[in-house]
Amino acid sequence: MTSEPLTSAQPDGRRHVVVVGGGMVAQRFVEALRARDTAGEWRVSLFAEEPRKPYDRVGLTRYFEVRDAEELTLGDPALWDDPLVDLHRDCKVVAIDREARTVTDRLGTVHAYDELVLATGSNAARPPIPGNELPGVFVYRTIDDVAELRGWVEAKREANKVTTRGGVVEKPVRGAVIGGGLLGLEAAGALKALGAQATVIEFGTHLMGVQVDLGGGQALKRLINDKGIAVRAETATKEMKPHRRTGHVGRMDFADGGRLDVDVVVMATGVRPRDELARSAGLPIGERGGAVVDLTCRTEDPHVWAIGEVACIEGRCLGLVAPGNTMAEVVVDRLLGGDAEFPGADTATKLKLSGVDVASFGDAHGRTEDCIEIVWADPTAGVYKKLVMSDDARTLLGGVFVGDAAPYASLRPMLGAELPGDPAAFLLPEGGGAPDLELPDEANVCSCNNVSAGTIRGAVTDHDCTSVGDVKSCTRAGTTCGACLPLVKKITETEMAKAGIEVSTALCEHFALSRAQLFDAVRVADLHSFSEIIERFGVRAEPSASPGRGSAAGRDSAGLASPLLHRGCDICKPVVGSILASLGNGHILSGEQAALQDTNDHMLANMQKDGTYSVVPRMPGGEVTPEGLIVVGQVAKDFGLYTKITGGQRIDMFGARVEQLPEIWKRLVDAGFESGHAYGKSLRTVKSCVGSTWCRYGVQDSVGMAVELELRYRGLRSPHKLKMGVSGCARECAEARGKDVGVIATDKGWNVYVGGNGGQTPKHAQLLAEDLTSDEMLRAIDRFLMLYIRTADRLQRTAPWVEEYEGGLDAIREVILADSLGIADDLDAAMAAHVEGYEDEWKAVLEDPEKLARFGSFVNAPTTPDPTLAYVAERGQKRPATPEEIAAGPDGPVDPSLTGPVLVAGATLEVRA
Amino acid sequence: MTVTDAHTDPTVDRWTAVCRLDDLVPERGVAALLERSDGTAVQVAIFRLLDDSVRAVQQLDPYSGAHVMSRGIVGSRGEEPTVASPVYKQVFALATGRCLEAGGKTPRPGLGAHLEPFAAEVRDGVVHVDVAGPA
Ligand SMILES: Cc1cc2nc3c(=O)[nH]c(=O)nc-3n(C[C@H](O)[C@H](O)[C@H](O)COP(=O)(O)OP(=O)(O)OC[C@H]3O[C@@H](n4cnc5c(N)ncnc54)[C@H](O)[C@@H]3O)c2cc1C
Numbered sequence A: 001m002t003s004e005p006l007t008s009a010q011p012d013g014r015r016h017v018v019v020v021g022g023g024m025v026a027q028r029f030v031e032a033l034r035a036r037d038t039a040g041e042w043r044v045s046l047f048a049e050e051p052r053k054p055y056d057r058v059g060l061t062r063y064f065e066v067r068d069a070e071e072l073t074l075g076d077p078a079l080w081d082d083p084l085v086d087l088h089r090d091c092k093v094v095a096i097d098r099e100a101r102t103v104t105d106r107l108g109t110v111h112a113y114d115e116l117v118l119a120t121g122s123n124a125a126r127p128p129i130p131g132n133e134l135p136g137v138f139v140y141r142t143i144d145d146v147a148e149l150r151g152w153v154e155a156k157r158e159a160n161k162v163t164t165r166g167g168v169v170e171k172p173v174r175g176a177v178i179g180g181g182l183l184g185l186e187a188a189g190a191l192k193a194l195g196a197q198a199t200v201i202e203f204g205t206h207l208m209g210v211q212v213d214l215g216g217g218q219a220l221k222r223l224i225n226d227k228g229i230a231v232r233a234e235t236a237t238k239e240m241k242p243h244r245r246t247g248h249v250g251r252m253d254f255a256d257g258g259r260l261d262v263d264v265v266v267m268a269t270g271v272r273p274r275d276e277l278a279r280s281a282g283l284p285i286g287e288r289g290g291a292v293v294d295l296t297c298r299t300e301d302p303h304v305w306a307i308g309e310v311a312c313i314e315g316r317c318l319g320l321v322a323p324g325n326t327m328a329e330v331v332v333d334r335l336l337g338g339d340a341e342f343p344g345a346d347t348a349t350k351l352k353l354s355g356v357d358v359a360s361f362g363d364a365h366g367r368t369e370d371c372i373e374i375v376w377a378d379p380t381a382g383v384y385k386k387l388v389m390s391d392d393a394r395t396l397l398g399g400v401f402v403g404d405a406a407p408y409a410s411l412r413p414m415l416g417a418e419l420p421g422d423p424a425a426f427l428l429p430e431g432g433g434a435p436d437l438e439l440p441d442e443a444n445v446c447s448c449n450n451v452s453a454g455t456i457r458g459a460v461t462d463h464d465c466t467s468v469g470d471v472k473s474c475t476r477a478g479t480t481c482g483a484c485l486p487l488v489k490k491i492t493e494t495e496m497a498k499a500g501i502e503v504s505t506a507l508c509e510h511f512a513l514s515r516a517q518l519f520d521a522v523r524v525a526d527l528h529s530f531s532e533i534i535e536r537f538g539v540r541a542e543p544s545a546s547p548g549r550g551s552a553a554g555r556d557s558a559g560l561a562s563p564l565l566h567r568g569c570d571i572c573k574p575v576v577g578s579i580l581a582s583l584g585n586g587h588i589l590s591g592e593q594a595a596l597q598d599t600n601d602h603m604l605a606n607m608q609k610d611g612t613y614s615v616v617p618r619m620p621g622g623e624v625t626p627e628g629l630i631v632v633g634q635v636a637k638d639f640g641l642y643t644k645i646t647g648g649q650r651i652d653m654f655g656a657r658v659e660q661l662p663e664i665w666k667r668l669v670d671a672g673f674e675s676g677h678a679y680g681k682s683l684r685t686v687k688s689c690v691g692s693t694w695c696r697y698g699v700q701d702s703v704g705m706a707v708e709l710e711l712r713y714r715g716l717r718s719p720h721k722l723k724m725g726v727s728g729c730a731r732e733c734a735e736a737r738g739k740d741v742g743v744i745a746t747d748k749g750w751n752v753y754v755g756g757n758g759g760q761t762p763k764h765a766q767l768l769a770e771d772l773t774s775d776e777m778l779r780a781i782d783r784f785l786m787l788y789i790r791t792a793d794r795l796q797r798t799a800p801w802v803e804e805y806e807g808g809l810d811a812i813r814e815v816i817l818a819d820s821l822g823i824a825d826d827l828d829a830a831m832a833a834h835v836e837g838y839e840d841e842w843k844a845v846l847e848d849p850e851k852l853a854r855f856g857s858f859v860n861a862p863t864t865p866d867p868t869l870a871y872v873a874e875r876g877q878k879r880p881a882t883p884e885e886i887a888a889g890p891d892g893p894v895d896p897s898l899t900g901p902v903l904v905a906g907a908t909l910e911v912r913a
Numbered sequence B: 001m002t003v004t005d006a007h008t009d010p011t012v013d014r015w016t017a018v019c020r021l022d023d024l025v026p027e028r029g030v031a032a033l034l035e036r037s038d039g040t041a042v043q044v045a046i047f048r049l050l051d052d053s054v055r056a057v058q059q060l061d062p063y064s065g066a067h068v069m070s071r072g073i074v075g076s077r078g079e080e081p082t083v084a085s086p087v088y089k090q091v092f093a094l095a096t097g098r099c100l101e102a103g104g105k106t107p108r109p110g111l112g113a114h115l116e117p118f119a120a121e122v123r124d125g126v127v128h129v130d131v132a133g134p135a
């Protein structure tokens, strides 16, 4: 046995706090201590039994979506690099010696402490039902639990495949969840999402009995059934029996004689505080477990504290993260000499099950003496809302919301306060005339992170936050369960308006509309030119004070009705150009549209630093024939172009001069290539791995699908560039989840992920839908892209768009898969029109002499190259010369032969007539 | 296509005939390769506005060092017609060449922040530019 020096005083005079448990509350403790202990008085060691950094247990179910445990990690990872923070993972503490003030870890190492904080959380309960240890019976508490559950369901799905003469028949995986509380419903939703059937077994009279009353429970059952989840209430499980052959859990027997065949069972019947360390250290334990603490979170021992689910405070343990975080802050304050006390628990809860709105707060069951309950119920719609008020119907004591939790975010912080006007108004469907609530500064808006309305207002007024995103990172409000986000948004916007910060979504000085508004306006008004659009929706110029320029002159000479001669700018013109292109208005260079395009779109190529362009022919899915490669190589050679392979699996040829572009295109088009749209705010590339046609692991033809996607969406103009990827199996060699739309093959079809990107702020795409057939997948992507094109802001990529879309990805999914807005047909038709109307932009220019005429270098010398271009050789190819190299001239490194012949115009210039 | 020779005669005036107005697309620019009275070559960006008047400024973009101004987007700030650099998006007044929005960038060493403006006009459908330089 090794041991550290047992003197508590550190050589540097710092004191040492040891935290046992590496969960959510422990993380908050360390984070708060390091944020507030600016003098560095404390060194903190964290002992975590789990082999990972503290993670977001509240978001555990997201694991099925992100499939990557790392993504659930809490807080800023830099916290663990802090020299004053020591994280010991996979290092359970097994004993406390209060006398010596030491703890012993599982390796036998002894660590001295000045103060000890217990944050050991809870265990998922395994009710003593016979069979509760059978293979296939799970609890739902840790990342390991959910990872095993997933593996089990997938293995069962394989095993349930039966090959008959008619082909492979798949029997569904049958799942059951014991416990109909918050956790049980979340687990049932997860089983469904894994493709299993789910039945919830509830012992009590109704679902979520802790939070909602009987009326709410009945409305909830209807909503849950609508999700395809069966519910069996008032049912006790007597026994779980093994399957005869496999020995895995196979059947549940109920006390009422009923039974249910199962392949997997999740037990979600509650939690037990992990108070074993406190017990063996002789600390007082609560009646129903937990280390007893006072309002400062201190146990009987003045050097031992307990926070989070393991703490028994005010006589009970609290199974929510918000009060745990509050306790962490209280102890940090005490260690730093403050006198904070636990203010009482906020037990407000909201169910995180997509499409099922359930929330409750305060005295949801109306247990306060003489309280009044106000109920609004619409049983057919599965809506039940209730407010609990004091006897004079003025003070808000609690509430329950099922089916429509919209009032929850704004009412919850009013707990204990007087509501203005008739309380019933708050329960009416939206727009029912409820007065606007002005929250007091001290009202707690985000209970997960303990952020008050005042703090959010301060973020705007004192910390220069100008968006919800800013406020989130500044205050942490809304970063955990997200239930408070609507309210955070509202307060932020109200405060910004008050502070005179304009919440302007106007495009520029010429349009007061946002891009999304303008898109709708143009679509509905059926306009097809910039003139019409700015005339109709542009900002009217004030009549000019000096009549000379501007209005009068304009009308006279050009006969225009518009008061301005020069309209639009580099911001709104490309936006309108993109909108017109998305709505199918022909070639982007036809007629007036030509004047709207950025130089890249105008030249159908990408401008580089010296004013020349790069050219990328389309190679759908990154697939190219040897003949194609030879043509590209020959073209590059003939025109003296630098070549490079791009990140999107294309070949890029650099250094093409304006006057060379049509000749280059002609060579490429003649060989069967077309524009690769590398220049457009449009679909760029669909990257793919080689997939099942060659790869040993592939389960689908990823290249074939990538080609199909690319040919479908090529040329589709959008608010920003779009990238896609297709991988042939879960190994994800195409890195599809780093794309706006990523498709990953499964043995049953395709999983579609959306909203990913690389670049400066990389984002993994999130799961939109699983196991789609090819047709279902195309329809889902069609709708996703069209919705994005219609509603995103200028230059907003899909990731921030998904985040800011009202209701987030869940709402988008509803629009796409359940047609919640009734616009699916419209979106489908728009995409069909795009696919139908596609033409190669290069070819169209080559066939149109008028457009072709614009690709001269100089209007008076159309074939003369720009005489200032200069190149040097590097690694066997050319690159633009630096200013210094140019200054040194052709006698220096600049190689004139790399540019081509330079003709300086003589005294006589051509005028074409 | 017929080609006519238009002689530039510095004793008659300082204007150079460059191209026909019809060669220009409204609200877009073209580049022209011209010569100053001292014989040095100069690249000029010429823009056609909606009222069929024309403006000319230097083709060199001082913020990137590339000769590209003719390929920028024509627009307006208030009543001032403008062009935005296609490289780093600085906005310049077309009439005066003044840089109205530098976007936090500084010009390349040795280059001024503004564009050199050139007098330009349309005579009988032909665009004329004065690049003679200070008389
Ligand atoms: C699926 C799910 C959904 C949830 N949803 C919500 C929600 O929406 N809202 C909400 O408020 N709450 C929710 N919760 C509850 C919330 O996660 C907990 O309240 C919160 O995690 C408690 O934090 P804690 O730090 O006290 O405990 P935990 O997060 O459980 O952390 C305790 C840690 O200590 C470790 N440990 C235990 N003993 C030792 C030892 N002797 N030595 C070293 N380490 C030890 C454990 O391994 C564990 O990692 C949810 C929980 C789950 C499982």
Ligand code: SF4
Pocket (backbone or CB within 6 Å): A689, A690, A691, A692, A695, A696, A697, A698, A699, A702, A727, A728, A729, A730, A731, A732, A733, A734
């Ligand atoms: S993702 Fe799968 S199919 Fe594609 S290359 Fe990798 S291992 Fe092969």
Ligand code: FES
Pocket (backbone or CB within 6 Å): A445, A446, A447, A448, A449, A477, A478, A479, A480, A481, A482, A483, A484, A485
């Ligand atoms: S209330 Fe959970 S994040 Fe704010």
